[in-house]
Amino acid sequence: MEIVDRYIYAVTKRLNPKQKDDIEKELRGLIEDMMAERANDSVATESDAEEVLIELGDPIKLADKYRGSTRYLIGPDYYNLYLLVCKIVLAAVGFGITIAFIIDAIVGQQVNAGVAIGEYMGSLISSVFSVLVWVTIIFAINERYGDSLKRLIKINVGSWKPSSLPKIPVQKQLIKPFEPIFGIVFGVVFLIIVNTSSRLIGVYLGDSDISFIPIFQEQILHNYLPIINVLICVGIVKEFFKLIYGRWTISLAAINGALNAISLVIAIFILSNPEIWNPNIAAQLRDAGVIINGVNINFIVIQNQISRTFIAIFVISYAIDTIVATYKATKYRTL
């Protein structure tokens, strides 16, 4: 009977191929037995079949019982985190693209407002969707393989002992969620601007003729784009760790320190090439009337100075960040 075939198909298509054929055969036998009993040795009718199928119940639930588990794309353990990450990332992307749009509207070449808004909406929608897809894929992979991965790197899954309970955190040790969230938003905004409108990073001068002076030499900066993206992503990952841990612990401080070290190496590598700075910046500043005529500026010296200054800033800020984190973690001695 066709309805029976449909039911069996609905059950078995949800089962793992190894047990599928065997269960199909057994289920068919069962349904035939049940129908034969109802039909009292005469030929079973369509309504007998329907009654039997109703008694067996929803094929999805029956398949669940055979499999012994309910399957999730993103299970209850990670669902709240998933929602949180989605919200943060969506806010960051929306914010970033809007800022890029505003900057572009002020200094960009696009004169047609309709086209500009159209492009804005287009990039907003496509980025929102691609970001959601990536977040979902990552969480789904974690759902499917997370436990076996944890077992692989010897993190005990589902086992705990009272001594492993984290201490009640002291107020100062806590990381307020808005800090890392702000960091993530800022990182994503930066990522978008660097990749879409890096030529627009510069000095904006009110009302003079040349109202905009880029800081970087776009061509050179462009070559560094992949590694700059890595740098920013490392920063975003660091903020996610802070968000998940929620407090300064020794392991978080170690992760923080390691990521800072990686970031610093990348930053120094980029900044050690003085050519990334706009070589005409001095001339342009002079033309704009910011630098008084007659002051002699040796630009090569300035380039090197700017690079050195920035490297120093990076070293100091990463060092402070690492030291503060380590201090907060060791002071309260929680792993």
Add this chain to the structure above:
Amino acid sequence: MEDAEQIVANLMLELRRGTLILSVLSQLASPQYGYSLIHCLEDKGVLIEAGTLYPLLRRLEKQNLLESKWEVTDTRPRRYYVLSTTGIDVYKKLCEEWNLMVDKMSKII
């Protein structure tokens, strides 16, 4: 709010679920296929749905408590299940535990 009757019905379901495996193991000293097992239990006043029993038999077989083989009876191929040696052992122990539990429960209620 659930009424008392509904709550009792739900709790009964849980109690019955706890005795299900013991009931099934008790009837499988000799080979039976799923549907004959349902009737066999039904005759003794224990109701179990086919949709629950069939997946349960699979699970018990996977845990090596049951063995199974296909046989053709009444022109139909049927999968017959029977207690394995481990199954016999487990069933005995489970019975002892059950009797202990009945003793303890009858003392407190």
